[in-house]
Amino acid sequence: MDNTSTEVKVVDALGITEDSGERIQYIVVKVGSENYGINIAYVDNIVRMQKITRVPRAQEYFRGIINLRGEVVPVMSLRRRMGLDDDEFTKDSRIIILKFEDNALLGVVVDSVREVVTLSENEIDEMGSEARSDSATFINGVGKNGEELISLLDFQKVIGEKEAV
Amino acid sequence: MDVSQYLDIFIDEAQEHIQDLNESILVLENEPDNKDTVNEIFRAAHSLKGMAGTMGFKNMQKLTHDMENVFQEVRSDNMNVSSDLIDVVFQCLDALESYIETIKATSDEGSEDNAAIIQRLAEVLAAGLGQEAPAPEGGEASPSAEGEAAPAEDAGDSSDGSSDKKKYLTYEFSDKEKEDFENALTDSKPVFGVTVFIDEGCLLKAARAFLVFKAIEDYGTIIKYNPSSQDIEDENFENDFSFYFVVDSGDGEAAIADAREVSEIVDIVYEQLDKVPETGAASSAAQAAPVSPAESAPVAENAPAAPAAPAAPAAPAAKTEKKQAPAKKANKPVTSRTVRVDIEKLDALMNQVSELIIAKNSLVSITSQATGEGGTNQYAEQIEYLERITTNLHESVMKVRMVPIENSINKFPRMIRDLSKSLNKKMELIITGEDTELDRTVVDEIGDPLQHLLRNSADHGLEDTATRIERGKPETGTIYLNAFQEGNNVIIEVGDDGNGIDTEAVKNKAIERGVISPERAENMSQKEIIDLLFMPSFSMAKQITDISGRGVGLDVVKSNVESLGGDVEVKTVLGQGTKFIVSLPLTLAIIQALMVEVRDEKYAISLGSIQTIEDIPLDEIKYVQSKEVINIRGTVIPIVRLDRILDLPPKEEEEESLVVVIVKKGDQLAGLVVDNLIGQQEIVIKSLGKYITNIKVISGATILGDGEVALILDANALI
Numbered sequence: 001m002d003n004t005s006t007e008v009k010v011v012d013a014l015g016i017t018e019d020s021g022e023r024i025q026y027i028v029v030k031v032g033s034e035n036y037g038i039n040i041a042y043v044d045n046i047v048r049m050q051k052i053t054r055v056p057r058a059q060e061y062f063r064g065i066i067n068l069r070g071e072v073v074p075v076m077s078l079r080r081r082m083g084l085d086d087d088e089f090t091k092d093s094r095i096i097i098l099k100f101e102d103n104a105l106l107g108v109v110v111d112s113v114r115e116v117v118t119l120s121e122n123e124i125d126e127m128g129s130e131a132r133s134d135s136a137t138f139i140n141g142v143g144k145n146g147e148e149l150i151s152l153l154d155f156q157k158v159i160g161e162k163e164a165v
Numbered sequence: 166m167d168v169s170q171y172l173d174i175f176i177d178e179a180q181e182h183i184q185d186l187n188e189s190i191l192v193l194e195n196e197p198d199n200k201d202t203v204n205e206i207f208r209a210a211h212s213l214k215g216m217a218g219t220m221g222f223k224n225m226q227k228l229t230h231d232m233e234n235v236f237q238e239v240r241s242d243n244m245n246v247s248s249d250l251i252d253v254v255f256q257c258l259d260a261l262e263s264y265i266e267t268i269k270a271t272s273d274e275g276s277e278d279n280a281a282i283i284q285r286l287a288e289v290l291a292a293g294l295g296q297e298a299p300a301p302e303g304g305e306a307s308p309s310a311e312g313e314a315a316p317a318e319d320a321g322d323s324s325d326g327s328s329d330k331k332k333y334l335t336y337e338f339s340d341k342e343k344e345d346f347e348n349a350l351t352d353s354k355p356v357f358g359v360t361v362f363i364d365e366g367c368l369l370k371a372a373r374a375f376l377v378f379k380a381i382e383d384y385g386t387i388i389k390y391n392p393s394s395q396d397i398e399d400e401n402f403e404n405d406f407s408f409y410f411v412v413d414s415g416d417g418e419a420a421i422a423d424a425r426e427v428s429e430i431v432d433i434v435y436e437q438l439d440k441v442p443e444t445g446a447a448s449s450a451a452q453a454a455p456v457s458p459a460e461s462a463p464v465a466e467n468a469p470a471a472p473a474a475p476a477a478p479a480a481p482a483a484k485t486e487k488k489q490a491p492a493k494k495a496n497k498p499v500t501s502r503t504v505r506v507d508i509e510k511l512d513a514l515m516n517q518v519s520e521l522i523i524a525k526n527s528l529v530s531i532t533s534q535a536t537g538e539g540g541t542n543q544y545a546e547q548i549e550y551l552e553r554i555t556t557n558l559h560e561s562v563m564k565v566r567m568v569p570i571e572n573s574i575n576k577f578p579r580m581i582r583d584l585s586k587s588l589n590k591k592m593e594l595i596i597t598g599e600d601t602e603l604d605r606t607v608v609d610e611i612g613d614p615l616q617h618l619l620r621n622s623a624d625h626g627l628e629d630t631a632t633r634i635e636r637g638k639p640e641t642g643t644i645y646l647n648a649f650q651e652g653n654n655v656i657i658e659v660g661d662d663g664n665g666i667d668t669e670a671v672k673n674k675a676i677e678r679g680v681i682s683p684e685r686a687e688n689m690s691q692k693e694i695i696d697l698l699f700m701p702s703f704s705m706a707k708q709i710t711d712i713s714g715r716g717v718g719l720d721v722v723k724s725n726v727e728s729l730g731g732d733v734e735v736k737t738v739l740g741q742g743t744k745f746i747v748s749l750p751l752t753l754a755i756i757q758a759l760m761v762e763v764r765d766e767k768y769a770i771s772l773g774s775i776q777t778i779e780d781i782p783l784d785e786i787k788y789v790q791s792k793e794v795i796n797i798r799g800t801v802i803p804i805v806r807l808d809r810i811l812d813l814p815p816k817e818e819e820e821e822s823l824v825v826v827i828v829k830k831g832d833q834l835a836g837l838v839v840d841n842l843i844g845q846q847e848i849v850i851k852s853l854g855k856y857i858t859n860i861k862v863i864s865g866a867t868i869l870g871d872g873e874v875a876l877i878l879d880a881n882a883l884i
Contacts, residue, residue, distance in 0.1 A: 053866070053874040054766065056811040058857045065853060065866055067874045070520055072851040072866045106856055159856055 023120045026143065028150055029096065029110040031078045032085075036110075037117070037143055037150040044099040046113060049089050063087070063109060068097060075107035081158060082138065087111075098155065106159065117150065119143045124152065172272060175220050179265050182209045182216075183258055187579045190254055194582070197246035207236040213261070219426055222274040225264045231286045232257050235293075244293025253285045255579070331434055333358035333407035334442050336391040342409075345388040346441045349411040356388075357417050358442065359435040360407040361424070371400045376427040378408075384420035385412040404431075409438075508605060511566055518555070518562050519755065519849040525555050526846065526870035556847070559755055567602040570648050570657070573612035574599060577619055581644060584623040591630055591641040592623055598648035603655050607729050607749055611657070614722040618659040618745050619644060621719070626663035626743055636740070638662065654731075654773070655751060660744035666737040668694045695735045699723045730864065732881055734831050746831075756850060758867075758877065760843035761826065763807045764814075767875040768839075769848050769867055774880040776827040776834060778842065783821055795825065795836055802827060804836040805883050810862055828880035835884040850877060 026037030027046075052064040052075050061080040065072050075095055079087050087093070092112035099105055125142045140154035189206045193199060214229035232254060238244045260279045267275040338346065349356050361377055363370050374397045381387060389409040392402045412420065421435055525548070532548055574596060581594040603611070627633075627642035634640060647658040668691055675681045675697050681689070699719050722745075726733050731749035750756075750773070758769040759778075779797060786793050786804065793804045804825060808815060825836040848867040853860075864879035 051873060053876065055853065055857055055860065055863060055876060056813075057860045057862065058853075062857050065857075065874050067868050067872055070523060070868060072853065072868065072874060074854045074857045076856070104855055106854070 023118045025116055025118050026150065026152065027096070027116055028114045028145075029094075030112045030114060031082070031110050035114070035148060035150045036078070037119075037152045038096060038098070038155075039152070040116065042098045042100065042155060044097040044105060047095050047097060047107075049093045049095065049109075066095065066107060068105065068107075071105065073097060073105045073107050075109060076158070077109045078158075079109070100155070100159075108158075117143070117145045119145065119150075171220065172268070175216055176265060176269055179213060179216060179261075182213045183261055183265070184575055185209050186213075186258055187255075188575065190251060190258070191578050191582060193246055194248070194251045200240070203236060203240045203246075207233065207240055210236060215426065217274075222264065222268070224276075224278045225261065225274050228257060228260060228264075228279055228283060231283050235286055235290050238290060238294060244290070247289070247293065250289050250293065253282065253289050255583075256282050257286070331358070331436070332360040332405060333391070333409065333435075336389070336407060338389065338441060342389045343441050345411070346409065349388070350439065354385075355412045355417050356409060356438050357412065357421070357435050358407070358409050358438050359421065359424075359433060360405055361430060362405045362432040362434075364429040364431050365404055370402070370404075371398055373427055373429055374398075374402075374406055377424045377430070380423035380427065381408075381410050381420050383423065384415045384417065385410045506565070511562070511605075515562055515566070518559050522555050522559065522755065522847055522849055523868055523870070525551050527872070528870075530870035559847075563604070563755075566605045568605050568608050569600045570603050570608055570611070570655070571599040573608050574615060574646060574648075576612075577616070577646065580616065581619065581623060584620065588624060589629075590623070590627055592627055592644055593641055594619070595643060595645045596647075597645070601648040601650055601655055603749060603751065607655075607731075610725065610729055611747075611749065614725045614747065615646070615657065615659060617718055617722050618747075619646065622659065622661035622663065622743070626661035626665075628664050650751070651748075654748045657747045657749070658744055659747070660742060662742040665739040665741055665743050666695060666698070666735070667739055668737075671695070671697060695737065698735070699733070727881075732830060748831075756848060758846055758848045759826065760846050760869075760875070761824075761837075761839040762841035762843055763811060763839055766811070766813070767843065767869070767873070768807075768811075769846070769875055769877045770826060770828065770837070770880055771877070772845065774828045774830065776829045779825045779827060779836070781823045781825050781836075783819060783823065786823075797827070797836075800834065802834045802836050804838055806838050807878075808838075808840075810883065828884065830881045830884045833884050835880075837878075837880070837883060848875075848877070 025040040027040055027043055029036050029038060047066075047068065050066055052066050054064040055062060055074075058064075061077055063075045063077045063080075065074050067073075077087050079085060087109055090111070094110055094113050095107040096110055096113070097105055097107050123144050125144075126140070138153055138157045139151045140157070141152040143150040143152055186206060186209050189202050189209065193202045193206065196202065210229050210233040214226055214233055217223075217225035217229060235244075235250065235254070239246060239250075257279075260277075260282055263277070264274045267273065267277075346356060359381075361374070363373050378387060387408050387410045390397060391407045396402060397406055410417075410420070417437060421433055424430070425433055528548055528551065532545055577596070578594050581592060584590075585592050622644045623642075627644070628636070628638075630640055633642065642661060642663060644661045645658070647656075649656055672681075672686050672689065672694050675694070676683050676686050680697065680700065686694075699722075723733050726747055726749070729749055731747060734746040734748075735743065736746065737743040757772040759772055759775055761768050761770060777797075779795075781795050785795055787796065788794070789801065789803075793806075794801050795804055796802075804823075807813075823838050824840070824842060825838055826842075827834055827836050829835075846869075850865045851867060853863065853866055861882040862879055863876050864882075865877045866874050867877060869875050
């Protein structure tokens, strides 16, 4: 498979408009029935579904590894991580490639990518530490975009060793 | 002057000097009369002082200066090397090292002035000199004695050279110059005659001269130049120039020291004069050995005015510089042939080579698909050619990354020496194969595990001296570190002739701690028991060290070595000693591998660990303790069903024969059952990243020619 053609540059595909520094942009993705927001600062790019090489005996929520322009990138299933039904790959399925401070790359599989929203601080409710269910463990706030609620993913928790179940 | 750009070089060179000092002082401790070593130490200390001064690290400069002073007395035979002296010098080196560490972290030396060490240096110096100078005139006599000692030592070349070098004695004075000279003397201002030698390869000699004059003029007035100042400005001189100067304020020695800081200056010869030299005297002085008393007499006479101490550094310092000159020349070709390269740049180069290999592999896979078409032959030829180039390129890059293991083990003799003192055991460290080369990354990482093993040997392996004598062993325990290459691996053996591991005690302890059951313990082989020592839980237990003396942090050693793709083995004979065998892969990034298929997944197995490949009929599989084994040419080998290890569904019906890849780890073998062999391939090893963890059997991944990712099986973990 030709990798370059499967990459969708975030900026082109989603038509991000420049915004003032105070507000944070989130990519809204769908996993199961919920909308999740991923801070755009972490997003390296978004690629279409491709062959994922299974890694035996890895943590159960890792689907495996992919070849991203010659780099080996581990791919995590958000569904498995959150204890939902296993992924069903469709034409809308995407792998979001995240890049963290130490340049480590991580792919997460999502059902579909919907849009980019810009949230200002007063549109975000920080999660109280008491409000925790299994999947809430990975969320550090809820954003309100009009009528819609967006759960904001906290990747410190997602990549942390702590198991969801 | 902004010197920050030289900081890296300074750190590198200072570390080299400190390492050299460590090594030399170890030699000196055993051979206190070794003059060459004393000279080497003096030279290294002197260079360090100069470098620290240039960079503006005053504390460091002060410490090295005092250290240099001590060795200057040693080399001029005014004091002996005492064990006190060795100890305090080692303390100095540790202090210097911590300066360097601080500089590395903050670009500044910090405020620690190590006054205690400087004080001890002074005490050692005083004690040493006190013994050596019983005569009442000792204080004054010693500087002149040095003056004599200097030429006497280097009878052949230097004695002639030193007088020849005093070129300032050969020039005639004009009346005006004579007058200036005499005026200065009547004003009791010190007058110095100086000859400066500039490196032969130096460009812009005039500029160096200018810098020297500028430094001198901070302290005094130059009354005579030779060649004339005009000629010097026009660069009308060979490699040396001379001048006389009158010290107006401060110290003449300091002026010379400042001048010495100018780069490309090979040597400065100088002395303080109390009368206008007669030009004739120089030539006779050059021939006759008794030149020294004549010359140093004025120094001695001046001693009351200018204390002996500052005069003392003069003579030896000048001589060291002289000695350094030929050394520098000898080093020249070496330095011009090597280049310090940032490891990141090499990594980038390595990555590019990796990509080239991946690209080549995809061409290979396209070619194999496109067989039968016209022109394929030629195509294949070109591919082979490309393959040859990439392989060679890979080898060259690998070689650039290879460094001798010496870099990480040269600190060990010092460590063993310190351990010997603190543990009060006699021991010696014998190192062989320090020139064995390994990948830079491995060399950087292997230091700590080896240090751990050596400490283990020194602390727990070797018996105390009394026990050794009782057992009829040599009083001095031997610890050895042998490095050598074996195939695609580098083997480092660390061992001792100590007590060895008491496996019974280990076994009992393991039972006591509930690590193994007594029944299990009955059946354990010697090797299995020793392997217990590498278990993390086991090594945490302090008690075990009381019994067998092994186990603290061995799990860390093992995991460090394994993270480098290597392995640790232990051989021990109770009462005779223990040997840890660390084997490391020569290269990290690119290996030759056998590609195999298990179901529809592809895996790579490093060719280095493969012994043979066998076709085994199903009925030849036997069972030993309900484990599957095969018997190949008399050797019983356990087999590993890869599909089960890799969590793959079992085959619906078993084939009549199995493809078994026999892998080895040390002298152990295992047979890996695969479905299909694909072939041999050069693969680029990629890490799985830090998020996927805890998979022992997979050592990494690689990208195949078709862009697919395949996993690399760690044969060591499967055995």
